[in-house]
């Protein structure tokens with residue numbers, strides 16, 4: 001398959017394990033839901049690596065598997081097959097006790113419906129205090145941490161208010177503070193701006209950014225909101241339970257706005273999904289010719305050799 005005269009580099013003898021330097025590793029992840037009559041493959045061999053310090057948006061059509069992925073990474077749901085790791089914790093082989101510790105210390109989770117993130121009869125500062133109390137953090141430290149968190153997320157004025165006394169955006173920012181109380185390595189947010197108007201959504205997004213940049217938390221946010229996905233450096237699209245494409249954005253500079261570039265994702269077996277419009281434009285069907293050029297790979301139609 002190589003073009004003439006091109007020498008292929010020798011494969012390294014000992015390749016490091018896939019994702020050895022990543023904070024979040026999904027390797028051929030599969031999650032099958034079995035209901036009475038049907039089997040739903042929510043994740044169908046998903047590969048994804050996220051490195052420490054990243055802020056990543058996950059997008060995709062309804063039913064593509066985004067929430068399932070987040071539930072697996074949160075340690076709420078167990079994968080059917082494949083490998084899932086967060087900060088070195090193996091989510092496939094985890095005892096009940098380890099799962100409880102993992103959910104308490106390693107990940108923070110924010111849901112779409114703010115009411116489900118909060119306790120109706122507690123004030124914001126009591127809610128932020130609660131996970132720390134359960135984790136055995138000393139009272140003085142709890143007080144300092146809770147005050148600092150509410151302050152940095154812009155909701156210090158809400159400290160003594162209960163959820164019903166907060167706006168939707170304030171509720172979600174308090175929910176982010178609660179999720180960050182035990183200083184998790186990863187903050188997972190599932191459509192955190194889904195119920196908010198666009199202006200309030202931006203405030204919540206700013207709080208996620210604060211968690212990422214100022215509080216050194218890696219952030220993974222599932223969103224339908226293009227205002228959110230349009231502002232992160234990396235957006236991963238999921239289609240049919242697999243990662244299908246990524247958009248990487250360079251940061252804005254004083255001279256020029258950042259540039260967004262879309263990439264197809266190649267899995268570990270070398271499979272790439274060729275976009276449908278490319279396939280249709282060149283009538284690429286079941287069999288294609290593939291050749292190595294000096295700096296790219298060519299895919300050509302096999303017209304004339306159908307069979």
Ligand SMILES: Nc1ncnc2c1ncn2[C@@H]1O[C@H](COP(=O)(O)OP(=O)(O)OP(=O)(O)O)[C@@H](O)[C@H]1O
Nearest residue numbers: 033035040042060061062063064065066067068069
């Ligand atoms: N507990 C469950 N039992 C059975 N099927 C499920 C369950 N949870 C999810 N599914 C199915 O798995 C697939 C993926 O669902 P998932 O909620 O992960 O998608 P999603 O991309 O988050 O969708 P949305 O954007 O609508 O929230 C869907 O077909 C869904 O119906």
